[in-house]
């Protein structure tokens with residue numbers, strides 16, 4: 001980092017001899033009108049793998065981006081060698097505005113948050129019904145992270161051949177969370193269609209603890225892509241051992257041209273993201289996922305935790321505007337911001 005000087009951002013303005021005047025070079029730099037648009041598929045040892053059209057290229061961040069990062073799911077503008085040939089390196093000169101960011105902190109006490117995935121619109125929370133036992137608090141924490149980021153949560157309950165989903169589904173029925181239940185036979189018969197239906201045309205980030213069957217599921221979903229070689233440059237040689245997320249295109253209805261724009265949707269696998277630190281969570285954003293309760297917070301004191309005697313939500317529910325169970329669920333979710341042993 002030293003070679004960038006004390007403040008890496010200062011490096012953006014480089015003054016160079018210029019025959020037409022003496023203005024800083026940055027102001028006359030072409031605006032990269034010829035740049036190609038792409039999407040970041042994964043990051044591998046500091047190199048970004050970007051899908052441009054149906055070609056996967058390797059790129060690095062241009063200096064002019066300064067500290068701004070590009071993460072998986074980002075739409076970026078790239079210049080330079082876009083051939084995708086071995087040992088070529090393009091440059092990312094722009095990161096487009098993100099529709100969403102999924103962040104995580106390593107821990108609640110850790111003030112450093114990292115953007116894990118950009119532009120996802122759904123969060124698949126993969127939980128086994130047994131082996132390993134489901135952990136509702138972990139699910140709750142993932143739900144809070146999804147609501148905070150503005151993503152629709154999707155509960156994916158695996159291994160229903162080992163245990164019933166009824167109890168968990170009962171717990172989450174109040175929240176109205178979408179869900180799918182899968183079992184071993186789904187994979188044997190290739191029948192992952194019910195989940196495919198939920199993923200169609202969407203960008204879904206998958207999270208889950210080790211052993212819940214996330215890899216089995218993701219592999220079944222993107223099987224055809226591996227066969228056609230789209231993502232092989234990164235994944236095919238078993239090289240993808242980093243903790244970076246990995247975006248995989250889903251086939252569209254015709255089963256062809258799965259890469260370009262991926263009308264079929266995207267699966268974003270997030271190895272190493274098992275749960276979320278909720279350090280950065282803003283309760284008011286979580287409450288937006290409860291449109292029946294949100295108007296009731298108008299009478300709350302400023303900065304209300306919504307779990308204190310002055311909270312206006314108790315009266316709101318007592319007046320019959322919303323179900324008591326909904327308020328209980330909201331409070332349960334907000335309470336998960338306090339990390340406990342075993343989270």
Ligand SMILES: Nc1nc2c(ncn2[C@@H]2O[C@H](COP(=O)(O)OP(=O)(O)OP(=O)(O)O)[C@@H](O)[C@H]2O)c(=O)[nH]1
Nearest residue numbers: 158159160182183184209210211212213214215216
């Ligand atoms: N009984 C049963 N076992 C399953 C099912 N899905 C996956 N498994 C098994 O569960 C184990 C863990 O599956 P993985 O797909 O590796 O789980 P993972 O969540 O990716 O775990 P890591 O690879 O450790 O991150 C494997 O032995 C799978 O064969 C299922 O629906 N039913």
Ligand SMILES: [Zn+2]
Nearest residue numbers: 300304306311
């Ligand atoms: Zn309140």
